[in-house]
Amino acid sequence: MKFPLTIADHLYRAQTVYPDRIAIVDEPNQPAQSLGAFTYREMADYAAAQAARLDQLGVPAGSRVAIISHNSARLLISLFGVSAWGRILVPVNFRLAAAEIKYIIEHSGADVVLCDPERKEVLDDLDVPHKYVLGEDDDKIFAFGITPVPWEGDEDATATLNYTSGTTARPKGVQLTHRALWLNAAIFGLHAGVNDNDVYLHTLPTFHANGWGMPYTVTGMGAKHVVIRKIDGFEILRRVQEHGVTMMCAAPAVVSAALDAVEEWKALGNGPIPGHGTLRIIVAGAPPATRTIERVWEELGWEFIQIYGLTETAPLLTFNRMRSEWCDLETRERARNLVRAGAPALGVRITTNETGEILARSNHSLDAYWENPEETDRVMQGNWFHTGDGGTLADGYLTIADRKKDVIITGGENVSSIEVEDALSLHPAIQEVAVIGIPDPKWGELVTALVVSRDPELTGEALIAHCREHLAGYKCPKRIDFIEALPRTATGKVQKFKLRQPFWQGQERQVH
Structure with a gap:
């Protein structure tokens, strides 16, 4: 017997095993009326009502339904209300400009667009048959009391179409199948130890790779979702x-925000840090600094876990969690072990090619890029997914060397900006740092650090001297610029291309 793996399985189990358990606690402070706290039985009713309304609208299986939304209960419901009945959900980054959103809606061919009230102005310029505002148009989105048309289920059918954030090119639509999402959810949950006693806080934007697939895992295990709209x-x-x-997933910027709040929490006399000894935070998006991991342990008392992956891989590729073999190591050495991207997750194969690019194989990689066969063929060449990231493998663990375009070539030597950032971050006065290469007539590229400092008296000379204690001289920054803040994407990744732009204007090439 072969029974298709579909994301409907997660909702079916939750409503069957935990019907009266609280499923979701919605964000209380939002422009739409909050749905409050409701059970898995009620969640299943919402999802079925959404599917029934799509039936009434004449939207068949395989059609695209786009949703532009902050984290919300309605977005979590739509992960199932759309895809569990065979349609394709297109989660859109609500922070995008109107023109970018319009491109994604048109490129995906969406028949329905659901939009957060804060961004409803974008609907005016969209030529789509059905456009609704979440909260304001719930009577047009949900049809309660009607049984939706059953979907037989096909694990190879596309369940979600997730658009990558483009920097120099148009975003690409990543087709993730039911099978890919199911396996990613199962493998992620296995490594993270998700269980029905967990309470999951949505500190990760759900539009980003479907919240890394954790909403499916949490639902299937009958754990509680707690929605937070703004970080x-x-x-x-x-x-x-x-x-x-007990658990959250986050970009490094969210970790920094929690750490920065510790002093205020203590000053207000709120008692022990919440989650101390009981909460695990799973981080991805950029390799964290060694000192950041130490601070998570020392100041928050949370378990720090790192993963690595991409939207195209649903996303889990590697998992790095504290091991018993490391218990006797010094704190810094244990933290440095966790700086690595991690070991391949179950069912994943990782290697690097002759240029150092990370290649991956798994059962939860993309099916294709939507209407882009050339790019699909390119990234899947040789039946390996080409990540575009550089890295090294040692002792079963992957270390991210850099995005290829972020490797700095200075005096003929390759310098990993991540390695330099990690060394600089050990200085207690540094709040944030990004390292880039800028054009230099002597060295080709000059290792340059953009620093957000906690101490207005901190000097570049002091930081360079500090760096020399940890790195070879050629890797140390030759220039330090102090700035107010680092530009970031919606998911917390530092936008180094924006930092490089002022230095590379007028250059024929982006290498020197």
Whole structure:
């Protein structure tokens, strides 16, 4: 017997095993009316009602339904209300410009667009048969009391179409099948130890690779979802305390926000740091600094886990969690072990090619790029997914060397900006740092650090001297610029291309 793996399995199990358990606690402070706290039985009713309404609208299986939304209960419902009945959900980054959103809607061929009230102005310029505002048009989105048309289920059918954030080119639509999402959810949950006692705080944008697939895992295991709409470090700590949160996924910027809130939390006399000894935070998006991991342990008392992956891989490729073999190591050495991207997850194969590019194989990689066969063929050449990232493998663990375009070539030597950033971040006065290469007539590229400092008296000379204690001289920055903040994407990744732009204007090539 072969029974198709579909994301409907997660909702079916939750409503069957945990019908009266609280499924989702919606964001209380939002422009739409909050759905409050509701059970898995009610979640399943919402999802079925959404599917029934799509039936009434004449939207068949295989059609695209786009949703432009902050984290919300309605977005979590749509992961199932759309895809569990055979349609394709297109989660769109709500922070994109109107023109970027319009491109994604047109490129995906969406028949329905659901939009957060804060971005409803973008609907005016969209030529789509059905356009609704979440919260305001719920009577047009959900048809309660009607049984939706059953979908037989096909694990090879596309379940979601996730658009990557383009920097120099148009975003690409990543087709993720039911099988890919199911396996990613299962493998991620196995490595993270997700269970029905967990309480999951949505500190990761759900539009980003479907919240890394964790919403499926949490639902299938009958754990509780707690929605947070906008990220604030103090509010994260407050909700961890209020709801007994045990797990969250986040970009490094979210970790920094929580760490920055510790002093205020203590100053207000709020008691012990919430989650101390009970919460695990799973981080990805950029390799964290060694000192950041140490601070998570020392100041928050949370378990730090790192993963690596891409939208195209659903996303899990590697997993790095504290091991018993490391217990006797010094704190810094244990943290440095966790700086690595991790070991291949179950069912994943990782290697590097002759240029150092990371290649991956798994059962949860993309099916194709939507209407882009040339790019699909390119990234899947040789039946390996070509990540575009550089890295090294040692002792079963992957270390990210850099995005290829971020490797700095200075005086004929390759310098990993991540390695330099990690060394600089050990200085206690540094809040954030990004390292880039800028054109230089002597060295080709000059190792340059853009620093956000906690100490207005900090000097570039002091930082360079500090760096020389940890790195070879040629790797150390030759220039230090102090700035107010680092530009970041919606998911917290530093946008180094924006940092490089002023230095490379007028250059024929982006290498020197």
